[in-house]
Amino acid sequence: MAVTRADRLTVAWRSASINLQGMPVFPVAILVGLGLVAIFAGVLAPHSSEVGNLGERFKPPAWQQGGTSNFLLGTDHLGRDVLSRLMFGARVSIMVGLLAVVVAGTIGTALGILSGYMGRWVDQVIMRVTDTWLALPALTFAIFLAAVVGPSLWNIVIILSAVYWTRYARVIRGEVLSLKEREFVRLAIVAGCSKWTIMRRHILPNVLNSAIVLASLQLGVVIITEAALSFLGVGVPPPQAAWGLMLADGKKGLMAGYWWLTVLPGLCIMMMVLSANLLGDWLRVKLDPQLRQL
Amino acid sequence: MKTFVLKRIGYSLVSLCLLSLTIFLFVRLTGDPTVLLVEPGASREDMAMIREQLGLDRPLWEQYGTFVASAVRGDFGKSFYYRTPVLELYLSRLPSSLLLAAAAMTFSLIIGIPSGIIAAVSVGRFGDNAGKIFSLLGLSMPQFWVGLLLILFFSVYLGWLPSSGSGTVWHVIMPSFALGWYFAAAHMRLTRSSMLEVLGSEYVKLARLKGLPERRVIVKHALKNALIPVLTLAGINLILMVNAAVVVETVFAWPGIGRLLYEGITFRDFPIVQATVMIGGSMIVVVNLVVDVLYAVIDPRIRYVR
Amino acid sequence: MAPLLELRNLSTHYVSQRGTRVVKAVDGVSLALDAGETLGVVGESGSGKSTLALSILRLLPTAAANAGGEILFDGEDLLKKSAEEMRRIRGKRIAMILQDPMASLNPLFTVGDQVGEGLRVHEGTTKRRAWERATELLRAVRITAPETRVGEYPHQMSGGMRQRIVGAMAIACEPQLLIADEPTTSLDLTIQAQYLALLRDLQRDHGLGLIFITHNLGIVAKMCDRVAVMYGGRLVEFGPVRKIFDAPRHPYTRALLESIPRFGDSRQRLTAIGGQPPDLSALPLGCSFHPRCPDAVDQCRAEAPPETGVDAGHVSRCWVAPR
Numbered sequence: 001m002a003v004t005r006a007d008r009l010t011v012a013w014r015s016a017s018i019n020l021q022g023m024p025v026f027p028v029a030i031l032v033g034l035g036l037v038a039i040f041a042g043v044l045a046p047h048s049s050e051v052g053n054l055g056e057r058f059k060p061p062a063w064q065q066g067g068t069s070n071f072l073l074g075t076d077h078l079g080r081d082v083l084s085r086l087m088f089g090a091r092v093s094i095m096v097g098l099l100a101v102v103v104a105g106t107i108g109t110a111l112g113i114l115s116g117y118m119g120r121w122v123d124q125v126i127m128r129v130t131d132t133w134l135a136l137p138a139l140t141f142a143i144f145l146a147a148v149v150g151p152s153l154w155n156i157v158i159i160l161s162a163v164y165w166t167r168y169a170r171v172i173r174g175e176v177l178s179l180k181e182r183e184f185v186r187l188a189i190v191a192g193c194s195k196w197t198i199m200r201r202h203i204l205p206n207v208l209n210s211a212i213v214l215a216s217l218q219l220g221v222v223i224i225t226e227a228a229l230s231f232l233g234v235g236v237p238p239p240q241a242a243w244g245l246m247l248a249d250g251k252k253g254l255m256a257g258y259w260w261l262t263v264l265p266g267l268c269i270m271m272m273v274l275s276a277n278l279l280g281d282w283l284r285v286k287l288d289p290q291l292r293q294l
Numbered sequence: 295m296k297t298f299v300l301k302r303i304g305y306s307l308v309s310l311c312l313l314s315l316t317i318f319l320f321v322r323l324t325g326d327p328t329v330l331l332v333e334p335g336a337s338r339e340d341m342a343m344i345r346e347q348l349g350l351d352r353p354l355w356e357q358y359g360t361f362v363a364s365a366v367r368g369d370f371g372k373s374f375y376y377r378t379p380v381l382e383l384y385l386s387r388l389p390s391s392l393l394l395a396a397a398a399m400t401f402s403l404i405i406g407i408p409s410g411i412i413a414a415v416s417v418g419r420f421g422d423n424a425g426k427i428f429s430l431l432g433l434s435m436p437q438f439w440v441g442l443l444l445i446l447f448f449s450v451y452l453g454w455l456p457s458s459g460s461g462t463v464w465h466v467i468m469p470s471f472a473l474g475w476y477f478a479a480a481h482m483r484l485t486r487s488s489m490l491e492v493l494g495s496e497y498v499k500l501a502r503l504k505g506l507p508e509r510r511v512i513v514k515h516a517l518k519n520a521l522i523p524v525l526t527l528a529g530i531n532l533i534l535m536v537n538a539a540v541v542v543e544t545v546f547a548w549p550g551i552g553r554l555l556y557e558g559i560t561f562r563d564f565p566i567v568q569a570t571v572m573i574g575g576s577m578i579v580v581v582n583l584v585v586d587v588l589y590a591v592i593d594p595r596i597r598y599v600r
Numbered sequence: 601m602a603p604l605l606e607l608r609n610l611s612t613h614y615v616s617q618r619g620t621r622v623v624k625a626v627d628g629v630s631l632a633l634d635a636g637e638t639l640g641v642v643g644e645s646g647s648g649k650s651t652l653a654l655s656i657l658r659l660l661p662t663a664a665a666n667a668g669g670e671i672l673f674d675g676e677d678l679l680k681k682s683a684e685e686m687r688r689i690r691g692k693r694i695a696m697i698l699q700d701p702m703a704s705l706n707p708l709f710t711v712g713d714q715v716g717e718g719l720r721v722h723e724g725t726t727k728r729r730a731w732e733r734a735t736e737l738l739r740a741v742r743i744t745a746p747e748t749r750v751g752e753y754p755h756q757m758s759g760g761m762r763q764r765i766v767g768a769m770a771i772a773c774e775p776q777l778l779i780a781d782e783p784t785t786s787l788d789l790t791i792q793a794q795y796l797a798l799l800r801d802l803q804r805d806h807g808l809g810l811i812f813i814t815h816n817l818g819i820v821a822k823m824c825d826r827v828a829v830m831y832g833g834r835l836v837e838f839g840p841v842r843k844i845f846d847a848p849r850h851p852y853t854r855a856l857l858e859s860i861p862r863f864g865d866s867r868q869r870l871t872a873i874g875g876q877p878p879d880l881s882a883l884p885l886g887c888s889f890h891p892r893c894p895d896a897v898d899q900c901r902a903e904a905p906p907e908t909g910v911d912a913g914h915v916s917r918c919w920v921a922p923r
Binding site: 247 | 309312316320435439443451457537541555556559575578
């Protein structure tokens with residue numbers, strides 16, 4: 001029986017989804033790899049990521065004609081080494097992504113629990129704000145905030161947190177509403193526990209799973225938004241290395257055919273987001289089958 | 295029914311208030327909003343004069359009042375750069391964004407729905423796995439990168455399509471692809487899961503028990519039910535496409551409201567930025583209201599749930 | 601006269617993805633049913649009753665497959681039929697009613713459309729004629745004002761009405777055999793009796809063979825001519841209802857009958873059958889009932905008992921049961 005293309009695709013898919021001791025190998029490996037690169041960028045990077053040599057502008061990657069092994073992945077319009085910039089860019093993406101997701105998750109979960117459990121006017125107020133902010137497209141809102149407070153690395157984290165906490169609040173509130181009806185919560189109330197104790201000891205641990213799954217799914221979105229903001233010029237400010245910024249710079253050389261300035265940074269973004277999404281999918285199935293409709 | 299509509303309108307009004315309040319407060323958060331609300335490069339005296347003119351030394355609630363009052367009147371200030379009222383500017387660019395969104399939505403549905411159906415019907419086999427890969431790629435590739443790649447390929451290398459501007463059919467192809475790509479993947483995912491759920495339902499089982507041909511079971515019985523959530527999502531996404539196509543419009547220099555926003559932040563033309571967010575947000579709130587009321591009209595069960 | 605339906609040693613197994621776990625949902629079941637007769641299939645949840653029904657119609661979920669035996673319907677072995685031939689048999693010659701009437705009806709289509717669909721597909725009836733037939737069928741299942749009802753949607757009707765509509769759908773093409781999988785379980789008690797009467801009348805008027813799957817022995821006593829008792833995927837007793845209810849051979853059948861509370865009973869406590877229904881993927885060796893059987897002996901633990909004829913038309917699977 002001939003091996004059809006369909007069979008090969010299925011085999012490729014199955015091997016890509018290898019689980020080792022339950023964890024999906026490829027996404028975790030990529031994320032860990034990117035993390036290590038980010039941490040050790042200072043040591044690993046062959047050149048400076050911010051200072052360039054104008055005499056070496058627009059050099060193509062080493063394997064193309066005109067490229068040198070000095071600049072493995074080529075240089076940009078200011079003569080800066082692309083490989084080094086990619087490495088330092090990893091640092092920005094990971095840091096901003098993780099921080100924003102953690103802060104947004106914390107705020108969103110806390111408000112979601114409060115809103116769901118306390119009910120009445122607390123719920124009304126928080127939900128109205130959440131719904132309103134959710135109605136605004138994330139990118140538009142983020143741009144507005146960036147225009148108001150000005151771009152900087154920390155501001156980006158704050159802005160992204162402010163935009164994305166609403167996603168958590170909604171979902172967590174829904175969970176809390178159904179948890180409230182469960183036996184063990186009612187027992188705790190009957191036993192005389194205070195609202196805060198119940199929220200802390202009974203509700204919080206039970207919504208943690210959903211929060212984590214949501215966080216992992218949000219990571220990719222946040223990274224793309226940060227890249228978009230940097231691309232538009234209101235994200236990480238130059239001369240720092242950020243993948244979004246590199247794409248913006250890359251656009252300048254696009255019509256001239258300097259493909260590596262566009263393809264490579266985008267590829268990095270895609271790899272990171274893809275891994276985060278795969279990890280998130282796996283976590284979702286593993287931690288809470290009820291959330292499969294997310 | 296009337297109570298439902300009134301209640302729903304009430305919610306929307308509250309949302310609009312919160313929206314304007316949010317924007318208002320955030321601007322004033324920075325300490326001295328004059329910096330934002332004044333042309334870059336203005337002198338100190340100019341700034342003091344503008345500050346008085348705009349009433350920035352008045353109490354906060356009074357400022358908010360004027361803010362809302364002018365917004366309701368349609369006065370969102372004047373663009374520094376264009377020197378025309380921002381609302382005019384916004385409305386003149388809106389049709390382009392609508393056109394782009396419509397094209398992108400068509401593309402995303404034409405690709406997304408059939409592939410979702412195929413994936414659901416061939417669960418675990420080739421069609422499904424191919425679909426999974428497609429959806430992962432779609433959700434992981436930033437839209438603007440897709441746009442840049444398209445330009446690289448079709449404009450620079452092949453020279454087939456124009457890389458910027460609008461006007462002909464050729465101009466629309468790449469931007470709508472770039473914009474619609476992500477949503478195609480999202481629609482495919484939802485179609486697949488919705489179809490799977492419906493295919494496992496009792497009435498589909500019974501349809502098969504009745505001896506109906508498989509195609510009829512899928513197209514007549516399963517599909518209609520499965521598409522309901524997909525079309526709902528598509529509706530939500532359409533509005534998103536209109537309002538949030540900033541990066542795609544920037545990459546392709548497409549003259550829509552997204553590009554307007556980009557100009558606003560690049561040229562530090564704050565009235566444009568503020569107005570775009572206000573108008574865009576209000577538009578979404580109103581559209582949500584209309585959709586909710588329409589749903590209630592169509593499906594009587596909804597009226598009593600709230 | 602040859603039976604309408606005859607199962608010979610039918611087996612259906614569920615196999616897990618890696619082929620490691622095999623669940624013998626139906627294991628070597630043999631029974632027979634004549635035209636115009638009603639057969640009751642009784643057992644606890646998980647005994648394999650529903651799988652048996654789906655096996656006859658060959659509409660099993662992907663994880664399950666036929667593992668041997670024959671299904672003789674009107675003399676022909678259904679297991680040898682192609683997919684297309686089976687499709688033409690379903691709905692037209694063998695029909696089925698499911699348990700939950702709300703879930704069985706497609707919420708987006710009118711009652712008339714769904715009832716007439718079988719006619720349009722199997723007999724090429726025109727839309728208009730199918731609509732008229734649907735109205736007649738609704739009348740036949742005793743739905744009032746069928747002319748208006750036929751244009752309505754499922755959610756506009758009560759549970760009892762929906763189950764009648766499902767019944768109308770089933771008899772639309774005048775099938776020879778009707779399988780009803782717990783059709784009254786989700787209905788109110790008062791409606792159950794009416795529905796059962798309806799089914800009996802329909803059977804008499806159309807000469808249907810009826811297989812009634814239930815866990816309710818009272819219904820079996822009222823409705824059925826023969827009864828098949830299933831346990832752990834196997835048929836443990838099969839034969840005429842009167843005979844078996846008067847003198848059950850198999851300990852499980854006996855226990856089932858004894859557990860029904862009766863008026864005027866002097867006992868204080870309800871008798872239940874001790875233990876739990878078996879895990880079909882890990883059946884005990886020998887007779888699957890022996891862990892819960894009050895009469896079990898060593899042979900029961902070692903070897904699965906074969907079918908033993910008690911007398912004409914009555915079989916049971918038990919080492920200990922008296923002949």
